[in-house]
Amino acid sequence: MSKPVRVRFAPSPTGPLHMGGVRTALYNYLFAKKNNGTFLxxxxxxxxxxxxxxxxxxIMDALKxxxxxxxxxxxxxxxxxxxxxxxxxxxxxxYADELIANEKAxxxxxxxxxxxxxxxxxxxxGMPNWQYNNVSRTSMKNSLTLxxxxxxxxxxxxxxxxxxxxxxxxxxxxxEDQIRGWVVVNTNNIDDKVLFKSxxxxxxxxxxxxxxxxxxxxxxxxxxEWLPSAPLHVLLYEAFSWDCPVxxxxxxxxxxxxxxxxxxxxxxxxxxxxxxxxxxxxxxxLYSGYREKGYFPxxxxxxxxxxxxxxxxxxxxxxxxxxxxxxxxxxxxKAGAKFDxxxxxxxxxxxxxxxxxxxxxGLLSSMTNESEEKLITIAHLMKERATFTQxxxxxGAYLLNAPTSFDxxxxxxxxxxxxxxxxxxxxxxxxxxxxxDRETIENTFKSFLENKGLGxxxxxxxxxxxxxGKGMGPxxxxxxxxxxxxxxxxxxxxxxxxxxxxxxxx
RNA sequence: GGCCCAUUCGUCUAUCGGUUAGGACGCCAGGUUUUCAUCCUGGAAAGAGGAGUUCGACUCUCCUAUGGGCUACCA
Numbered sequence: 001m002s003k004p005v006r007v008r009f010a011p012s013p014t015g016p017l018h019m020g021g022v023r024t025a026l027y028n029y030l031f032a033k034k035n036n037g038t039f040l041x042x043x044x045x046x047x048x049x050x051x052x053x054x055x056x057x058x059i060m061d062a063l064k065x066x067x068x069x070x071x072x073x074x075x076x077x078x079x080x081x082x083x084x085x086x087x088x089x090x091x092x093x094x095y096a097d098e099l100i101a102n103e104k105a106x107x108x109x110x111x112x113x114x115x116x117x118x119x120x121x122x123x124x125x126g127m128p129n130w131q132y133n134n135v136s137r138t139s140m141k142n143s144l145t146l147x148x149x150x151x152x153x154x155x156x157x158x159x160x161x162x163x164x165x166x167x168x169x170x171x172x173x174x175x176e177d178q179i180r181g182w183v184v185v186n187t188n189n190i191d192d193k194v195l196f197k198s199x200x201x202x203x204x205x206x207x208x209x210x211x212x213x214x215x216x217x218x219x220x221x222x223x224x225e226w227l228p229s230a231p232l233h234v235l236l237y238e239a240f241s242w243d244c245p246v247x248x249x250x251x252x253x254x255x256x257x258x259x260x261x262x263x264x265x266x267x268x269x270x271x272x273x274x275x276x277x278x279x280x281x282x283x284x285x286l287y288s289g290y291r292e293k294g295y296f297p298x299x300x301x302x303x304x305x306x307x308x309x310x311x312x313x314x315x316x317x318x319x320x321x322x323x324x325x326x327x328x329x330x331x332x333x334k335a336g337a338k339f340d341x342x343x344x345x346x347x348x349x350x351x352x353x354x355x356x357x358x359x360x361x362g363l364l365s366s367m368t369n370e371s372e373e374k375l376i377t378i379a380h381l382m383k384e385r386a387t388f389t390q391x392x393x394x395x396g397a398y399l400l401n402a403p404t405s406f407d408x409x410x411x412x413x414x415x416x417x418x419x420x421x422x423x424x425x426x427x428x429x430x431x432x433x434x435x436x437d438r439e440t441i442e443n444t445f446k447s448f449l450e451n452k453g454l455g456x457x458x459x460x461x462x463x464x465x466x467x468x469g470k471g472m473g474p475x476x477x478x479x480x481x482x483x484x485x486x487x488x489x490x491x492x493x494x495x496x497x498x499x500x501x502x503x504x505x506x
Numbered sequence: 507g508g509c510c511c512a513u514u515c516g517u518c519u520a521u522c523g524g525u526u527a528g529g530a531c532g533c534c535a536g537g538u539u540u541u542c543a544u545c546c547u548g549g550a551a552a553g554a555g556g557a558g559u560u561c562g563a564c565u566c567u568c569c570u571a572u573g574g575g576c577u578a579c580c581a
Contacts, residue, residue, distance in 0.1 A: 010581090011581090012580080012581045014580080014581075044581065045581095046580090046581080047579095047580050047581065049580085050580065050581080108579095112579080115578095115579090126507095127507090128507060128508090129507060129508055129509095129577070131508090131577080160579095162579050164579095180511070180512090183510075183511080184510095185509070185510065186509090189508075189509050189510085189577095190509085191577080193578095194578080194579050196579085197579040198579060199579075201579090203578095203579070203580085203581085204580075204581050205581095208581090223575095224510095224511070224512090224574085224575060224576095225575055225576070225581090226575095226576090226581090227510065227511065227575070227576080228509070228510055228511090228575070228576040228577075229576075230510095231510095249511085251511090251512080251574095252574070252575070254573095254574080256517080259573060259574070260573095260574075261574075261575080306518070306519085306530090307518070308518090310518085310519060310520075312520075313520090313529095314520085314528085314529050314530075316518095316529085316530060316531095333518090333519075334511075334512060334513090335511090335512050335513065335573090335574090336511095336512075336573085336574060336575090337517090337518065337519090338517060338518075339517090339518090340517050340518065340531065340532085342517085342531060342532055343517075343518070343530080343531045343532080344531095345531095346530085346531055346532090347531095353544080382543095384543055384544045384545095385542065385543035385544075386543090395543095410541090455540090456540050457540050457541085458540090459540085460540040460541080461540060461541065463540090464540075464541075470541090470542085471541065471542080472540090472541040472542035472543080473541075473542065473543085474541095474542085474543085475539095475540095476540075476541095
């Protein structure tokens with residue numbers, strides 16, 4: 001029996017979660033659900049200088065909107081808490097000490113100034129990439145070079161220090177990434193990473209490994225930007241004699257234009273959100289979100305799921321449940337994926353169209369006071385030409401209020417000499433009707449055409465123009481039925497009048 | 507610069523040695539529609555380059571090129 005699947009999403013509360021982060025969370029969620037496992041969230045706030053108030057709340061709120069809430073995390077409970085690293089602060093030190101005791105790590109007393117100097121010296125000698133590593137550490141100020149009594153003295157005096165990983169010399173570290181296969185890195189290329197900072201906090205590397213172990217994480221699914229430090233993490237597990245979780249490094253989300261990874265600035269510059277929800281910075285700058293733009297979370301999630309993963313079939317529309325069912329890490333692609341705003345809109349359109357008129361009416365009712373009955377018909381008439389829910393009301397505004405402006409192009413192209421008399425004659429026909437349903441109106445219209453010896457194209461656009469002010473839209477007979485006899489006749493009168501004036505002024 | 511990862515239509519991708527290299531978005535054309543949207547049909551559009559391995563390479567290996575990531579007491 002293999003260990004239960006437990007995965008985590010471990011964001012840093014340094015700002016709003018962007019869509020790349022949401023996708024990482026999504027894949028973790030899908031993997032957990034697929035394997036009857038647990039998806040938890042852990043807040044990695046070991047860098048206190050970058051903490052942004054509200055970011056943690058934003059992250060939870062965004063995941064909730066997306067429908068991919070973890071079952072363990074801050075405010076959610078769970079047996080492995082606390083789930084915020086700053087609240088776990090006291091437990092990391094012992095692990096750093098253990099590493100020192102086992103000679104896997106050491107104290108380093110070099111000041112920031114020392115390090116800057118060494119780097120600049122190296123640079124001056126044509127070596128721009130100086131590293132604190134298994135060669136250079138021999139000439140630095142640390143517990144490996146200093147005599148023991150000196151080290152004890154410095155520690156006793158409270159001299160600031162960090163704890164660094166003692167990277168072994170010339171060893172190939174290998175691990176099998178679930179997405180990339182075997183990855184091999186020689187330790188000579190890895191520096192002696194700081195594990196414990198002088199401010200008493202662990203760095204990401206230490207805290208991450210300790211917590212993943214303590215929280216019994218089975219699979220680490222994270223962004224590709226972590227791939228270079230994965231060997232260090234493997235070495236840390238080894239140093240603690242802990243089982244190493246399975247790694248899966250996800251391809252990055254790239255910006256739609258040019259190259260490079262998607263950044264928060266790309267969004268509003270290119271006209272699409274990069275965040276799930278709106279975010280206002282402390283300076284008052286607004287970054288727009290998918291939620292506020294009117295996207296359905298299902299559409300957003302569907303789009304993200306297919307950015308770097310596919311089911312191996314031609315199916316593209318997936319509910320969350322279907323994604324869970326179809327998901328597997330070996331169908332995640334290796335290369336970075338450029339995000340495509342057009343396709344995102346397409347997904348949104350598909351989801352809008354698939355919703356029932358009643359459902360859409362329910363959503364619409366929060367935007368207007370109109371009756372549900374009316375909203376159902378409006379949704380029915382407009383949803384095929386809308387992308388967002390609010391488009392239904394905007395595009396179909398004339399269904400609720402008589403038009404105040406009339407399409408100029410239609411006027412100049414269609415409103416000929418006889419238009420007024422034609423519409424007045426049709427008005428008379430409609431006025432006679434006892435019932436005002438679409439079939440009756442259509443039949444009346446057709447016999448009217450026959451009597452006049454005219455084609456549809458010569459008359460119907462006129463009817464549409466005076467009733468809706470537009471040159472295009474859904475079936476005129478359904479629109480007239482929706483408006484009712486009284487409103488239709490009223491609009492015809494005022495429409496004819498208004499169009500005549502517009503024609504004169506043109 | 508060093509290390510690591512990647513490379514199929516403009517974009518997301520299928521293909522796990524033998525295919526007319528498939529689908530989707532977008533684009534173009536035609537049909538349906540009073541019109542627009544929807545819908546239907548069709549079209550243009552791809553294996554970065556070079557060496558190998560093999561009867562045969564998009565698929566395996568190597569080199570080059572290109573792109574990306576990392577290179578902090580940030581995550």
